[in-house]
Amino acid sequence: MKKVMLSIAVVAMIGMTSCKNQTEEKQENTEVTEELKEIAMAETTFGVRGNCGMCKKTIEKAAANVDGVIKADWSIDLKKINVAYDDSKTDEMTIHKAIAASGYDTDQVAGSKEAYKELPNCCQYDHEMEMSLTEPIEGQGSNHHEVE
Structure with a gap:
């Protein structure tokens, strides 16, 4: 029973930390937006x-x-x-x-x-490929390697 209570307490603390981090991120994003307005x-x-x-x-x-x-x-x-x-x-x-x-x-x-x-x-791309397209080239799009 003690282990269950301890697990619940740990999960609750993680959840509160997650919410706190989201609030801090929103505040940082707002601060960055305000800074951008002041920059040339x-x-x-x-x-x-x-x-x-x-x-x-x-x-x-x-x-x-x-x-x-x-x-x-x-x-x-x-x-x-x-x-x-x-x-x-x-x-x-x-x-x-x-x-x-x-x-x-x-x-x-x-x-x-x-x-x-x-x-x-x-x-290693094709050096002749077109750039600054207004529409994607047919056949491209979902086959790209995504990196986060």
Whole structure:
């Protein structure tokens, strides 16, 4: 009986911690939104070649590592990235170059050949593939490797 009561107490504490974490996350998101309003914001969208969820992770990380980038979201299906950044700290070309340095072609800068060779096989994209699509290419979409 003591073990049952102890188990119930542990589960209850975990549930309360989970709710507390959700509340803290909501508060942090609100604070980030408020900070974004105060920053000299610019947004851009441009093409980036890639194939899968692993590409998405690498492309977004390369962009996010540029000082001043606030948000980066690459669409696997549309082959384009949306970036929000502080234009007092960086510019669009710096973001293009950072992504290219990770091995991925953008619509303005060719990807590093050395970095491309180091990409996993599933990430070695066709250098002629179209970018900045308005609709996904037929036959693509659900067959991508998703990485979280």
